[in-house]
Amino acid sequence: MEFQLTDEQKQLREEVRKFADEEIRPVATEYDVEEEYPHEVMNKAAEMGLLAPHVPVEYGGIGYSSLENAILTEELFAADPGIGLCISSAGFGAEALMEFGTEEQKERVLPEVTAGDAVMGSAISEPQAGSDVTSVATRAEKDGDEWVINGSKMWITNGTVADYFVVVCETDPDIDDRYSGYSQILVEGDRDGLTRDKITGKLGIRASDTAELRFDDVRVPEENLIGQRGMGFLQLMQFFDETRTAVAAQGVGIARGAAERALEYAEEREQFGRSISDFQAIKHKLAEMHTNTEAARWLTYRSAWAVDNEAGDLTALASMAKEFASRTAVEVANEAVQVHGGAGFVNDHDVERLYRDAKITQIYEGTTEIQKNIVARELLGDGM
Numbered sequence: 007m008e009f010q011l012t013d014e015q016k017q018l019r020e021e022v023r024k025f026a027d028e029e030i031r032p033v034a035t036e037y038d039v040e041e042e043y044p045h046e047v048m049n050k051a052a053e054m055g056l057l058a059p060h061v062p063v064e065y066g067g068i069g070y071s072s073l074e075n076a077i078l079t080e081e082l083f084a085a086d087p088g089i090g091l092c093i094s095s096a097g098f099g100a101e102a103l104m105e106f107g108t109e110e111q112k113e114r115v116l117p118e119v120t121a122g123d124a125v126m127g128s129a130i131s132e133p134q135a136g137s138d139v140t141s142v143a144t145r146a147e148k149d150g151d152e153w154v155i156n157g158s159k160m161w162i163t164n165g166t167v168a169d170y171f172v173v174v175c176e177t178d179p180d181i182d183d184r185y186s187g188y189s190q191i192l193v194e195g196d197r198d199g200l201t202r203d204k205i206t207g208k209l210g211i212r213a214s215d216t217a218e219l220r221f222d223d224v225r226v227p228e229e230n231l232i233g234q235r236g237m238g239f240l241q242l243m244q245f246f247d248e249t250r251t252a253v254a255a256q257g258v259g260i261a262r263g264a265a266e267r268a269l270e271y272a273e274e275r276e277q278f279g280r281s282i283s284d285f286q287a288i289k290h291k292l293a294e295m296h297t298n299t300e301a302a303r304w305l306t307y308r309s310a311w312a313v314d315n316e317a318g319d320l321t322a323l324a325s326m327a328k329e330f331a332s333r334t335a336v337e338v339a340n341e342a343v344q345v346h347g348g349a350g351f352v353n354d355h356d357v358e359r360l361y362r363d364a365k366i367t368q369i370y371e372g373t374t375e376i377q378k379n380i381v382a383r384e385l386l387g388d389g390m
């Protein structure tokens with residue numbers, strides 16, 4: 007058993023850390039306050055090869071493994087989760103194209119995304135279909151050689167900035183099987199009949215663009231179907247282990263960012279004539295924050311390893327990692343604010359933002375409750 011990163015992985019970590027310190031941290035508060043998508047930072051991230059780096063080399067990516075993706079994600083989120091999500095979501099939905107797309111779809115979309123010339127979005131959730139993905143009601147009907155799409159999607163990351171969406175639609179409602187009858191369809195962002203409304207006032211990750219999409223007779227050519235008709239939900243399920251591991255890495259990043267900032271502050275701040283880090287109550291907080299972050303990281307690495315090696319216990323591990331790392335992010339960020347006292351309550355200090363940002367990791371890509379359901383199902387072998 008090897009508990010060391012390779013030299014290449016260490017180098018990746020150092021390079022992304024440097025990028026995050028120089029290009030993300032100095033502007034993070036500004037984008038958070040303005041709720042603005044960081045186009046300039048995205049251009050620099052493209053130059054660094056940070057956009058959709060899991061895409062294979064032949065389509066312009068780097069072909070990073072899940073483990074390398076976890077290392078990179080931790081660094082981005084330790085600096086700032088809002089901008090970190092913009093960078094790591096640029097290729098949302100790319101997995102569907104990589105795994106099930108036609109050669110034409112891959113060659114058209116993926117190189118644009120990795121070059122920073124296009125952004126993708128993955129449109130699954132709807133106003134009435136959140137945790138229960140099988141209640142998706144957006145309809146795609148065949149009319150000649152086109153699909154005609156009607157319905158709405160909710161909470162879509164990159165909703166107003168994306169050039170391409172992978173949209174989960176119901177195409178075959180007559181199929182009498184809960185998981186069949188859905189298809190994934192590629193929809194260009196500039197199609198007639200597609201309306202996108204930005205959602206503002208989010209608790210956290212405010213640099214990230216989130217929107218509601220409305221489809222009113224949106225027409226796309228039949229060639230935009232991704233993979234097999236009626237199998238969209240089953241196709242989608244194959245990526246959850248990977249995407250949940252990535253959210254676990256986000257949680258590790260937020261926890262580490264908060265724990266490091268708390269340590270720094272505790273050593274600087276003096277009360278009662280001594281550094282607050284001299285008080286045992288604060289020492290214990292710091293010890294617990296760093297211990298839990300380390301535990302979350304290794305569970306996440308273990309899950310990433312399982313993704314890369316297609317291990318049998320992968321689904322349980324991915325949900326364990328996602329649940330534990332997101333809970334750790336929320337708890338550590340909470341303690342980091344506590345260590346800062348009043349200073350942690352205002353946005354002069356990053357912990358205020360990390361505290362707000364941490365919460366999303368317990369909600370998207372399947373809530374905490376859904377992750378526990380999955381772990382229990384894997385243990386007990388029964389349904390949801």
Ligand SMILES: Cc1cc2nc3c(=O)[nH]c(=O)nc-3n(C[C@H](O)[C@H](O)[C@H](O)COP(=O)(O)OP(=O)(O)OC[C@H]3O[C@@H](n4cnc5c(N)ncnc54)[C@H](O)[C@@H]3O)c2cc1C
Nearest residue numbers: 128129130131136137161162163369370371372373375376
């Ligand atoms: C900022 C943001 C970005 C997002 N980005 C995207 C995106 O890019 N693409 C996309 O498709 N979606 C996206 N989402 C949607 C996200 O995945 C959903 O919000 C999430 O899956 C939960 O669905 P819901 O909000 O409808 O909550 P609900 O499903 O209504 O859940 C409400 C509560 O009930 C609980 N609950 C529901 N079912 C069960 C059950 N069976 N057992 C126990 N408890 C249960 C939940 O855990 C939760 O606590 C995003 C959401 C946010 C907030």
